[in-house]
Amino acid sequence: MFATYYEIIHYSVTDTIYVCLVNTGSGVPFINGLDLRFMNDSPYRTMNRLLLPWVQADLGGHQTQSSTSYNDDVYDRIWRLDVNLNDSVSISTETNIDIQGSDNPCRLPVEVLRTAVQPRNGLNSLSYNYTRYTENSEFHVFFHFAEIEQIAPGEIREFTITLNGLNYGLFTLEYLKPLTIGPYKLQDQVRFSIDATLRSDLPPILNAFEIFKLWPLPDSPTNQTDVDAIMAIKKAYKIDRVDWQGDPCLPFTTWSGLQCNNDNPPRIISLNLSSSQLSGNIVVSLLNLTAIQSLDLSNNELTGTVPEAFAQLPDLTILYLSRNKLTGVVPRSLKEKSNSGQLQLRFGYHLQRLQLIF
Template identity: 40%
Template structure:
């Protein structure tokens, strides 16, 4: 059994029980933005059909975790060849890693509730290139958020949420390829900044004055950048709407259900007697039992599970609303269930 290696992280990250594994880098550096150690090289696995890392979080089983892996090819083997292989969580298929010289980085992320005190992340050789990995991370999420369940799979421990996208749609600091993460985000989620507002006819607005994020009662603990900015329609009669695949060109897999998570925060102090009331439809179906009236600095998170082809959402102001519809952020996950038994022995070399 090979040694598992772990870079030293900042005191803040250590207190939160973050696990950040340096996959065979001889030296790393502390990212000044996050305080978390980052690596330069990678580790490759030319031998064995399946090689696995074992993660043992301090909180143990029955807790929800975010597991994330980074892959950066960089022509490390001087072969200038596409490397394709499979990634598994325990014995359940996670995703295909497929990078060539034109792709600088692939980041994949999954959320899962553990039923044992450890978890295996496995790289499987499929004969289409040598598996490799740059960074592997685990972040505790607690027991109150991202609990993946459905009528067919009521237990979160029997399902996976595979991240498709997580976007701060109201970001005022857009830079290509940039993200908001720890220390701005307590859970170290990667919030993509995207300038989709002009394309969709949306209007971005934000609060310039500082706020005490800790004073806001929000179980999802949205980072300040997400809390302080939003996008809205250009007028009261129009909607904040998006056809998912027309903007993000990677199509959704039609055989899966998808978790769509909308985040709203009222950051505008409306005049006395006025209110912002919204309705939400996903693929033409209203997902609310009644419209939502947003209250000043009280975050609202709405979760919907859709099993229809494609994804189109529409957020509208109701006839009772005095203000335009808004949206702060949206997350989309592929819902994978049921899972193989977690007691199945994982074949392959453990790292």
């Protein structure tokens, strides 16, 4: 049996992230561990899509293993050491690189930045072709630089970057100061060259680069207003159902008594809390389920009055409140919608203290 790990970068728009394993027909899913890393407002953030690391290349190193994760990598990236650029040679330094004082948001480890590659003698270009591409794929590419050679006064190292035939630059480096260029968005493949300009005294260098594949999320999480509402309902009524966890509607509706539509993002359209031992007033959070079509609160211990705001829910066609301890007046607006056939309204015969006003 081989261990398998998966790494994704996901930018969450909320403070809560739901992780759900689903049986897709290949057996009951399981997981041995889940590690989360806080990436803050790094350049890796994307909206409504995942970043899948395909290549994270540490260039110029002499380690024997094919990959490594450095202890001081705050993002816990796994860097490949076996990636080679055409006709390149390695260079390195033992001098410290101040990554703490740098404003580079990618925050590469010192060990990655201390090594680099440059073209062989007489050449002025570094090139690389990424061959594991697929059609209709989108990639993000980052280039990481740090000048690790002391350049003689009056000399410059200046270069351009060509990506899939398009030119970018001019770029120059400062001694021992990290520089990240990107992300560049590429379609279908990744082909780049880094070329010295005509006035450059030195060949180009490259310390590291990263290629991410963008993976679209087929569905958005449940509408956040609905999530906030159902969580408030769960808390107010102390609902303790084993299946009431995770995203209410995704990957498919598993919450008992709850139904969602197929919108993107999905909305909660039906809620059945009948015989759920609810007590207290009808909470206002129920009124925040603005796409609700059917609401069943029957056979509970609810008290207080019926909110007239139920009549303002535009899609509500079923409202069951029978067998509770509600008091007061049935709102005229609800009765009018019931009489006109817009609302199926049930109070039942156990609500003797409710008054119907016509």
